[in-house]
Amino acid sequence: MVKSTRSSVTSVMKTKLRKGAWSLEEDQKLIAYIHSRHGNWNWVVTPKAAGLLRTGKSCRLRWLNYLRPGIKHGNFSQEEDETIIKLHQQLGNRWSTIASRLPGRTDNEIKNHWHTHLKKYCLKKNNILQETETDDPSEDDDLLLSNLQKPSNVNANSSPSSSSSSRGDPAGEIYYNQTIEENDGSSQTYVELQRLWDPVPASFPMEGLYGTTTYTLASYYDAGDDVSAYLLMQQNEESV
DNA sequence: AAACCCGTCAACCGCTTCCTG
């Protein structure tokens, strides 16, 4: 029988557990709780302590893959792609080990990126190598990898971060001068939640679809224990 | 315009490993 049927988990299950995408409010609660614990918390008690109807596992995953400070979202650089491919050749599907070599990237994100982009690239590369054994394969490498960097659906008005922005999962996303009202009806200014944890920089660069953009902190609101902190990011400049 | 298909990715599930008493 499955060992992971824990009493603590099942007790939570008796209440109505939420599943699926995390809401902004849930993210805020989780960040607030973790923030208040100063690096000392337990995933099993976290949902109850934070006022969340989630399992500890779900909280852990949300934190590690999305809310944790330093997490990079959006396109992988060519260097990152090359590193992943190289490490995958050496290590196989040991995503967490691979992730440990790519600062800011999570095992889940690398795994997804592999299955959706790099696996195809490797197959294509192998085909090319078989067809042109005498050619210099490095040229094909560069061409294929540079193609990987190009967004498939270029839209001048789209968010600079990943396509998940359109899934009603705003936390961690940064929009150009947008407010939540423009997106989901809330009157709050759009947030970049993970900055709650780090000392807030006056400005910071973020890699997007079209190059690195420097964002400048426009306003900051911290409601203390209730921990609702909002950051308005303004697009400062953009390099293509 | 509508239906369908496909790609993407956040989140879930179940198993394994690690830790602690």
Added chain:
DNA sequence: TCAGGAAGCGGTTGACGGGTT
């Protein structure tokens, strides 16, 4: 040394958006 609980890991699923027919 062992058992039980917590955390970690990787495969899979399902929702969603965009493209195609």
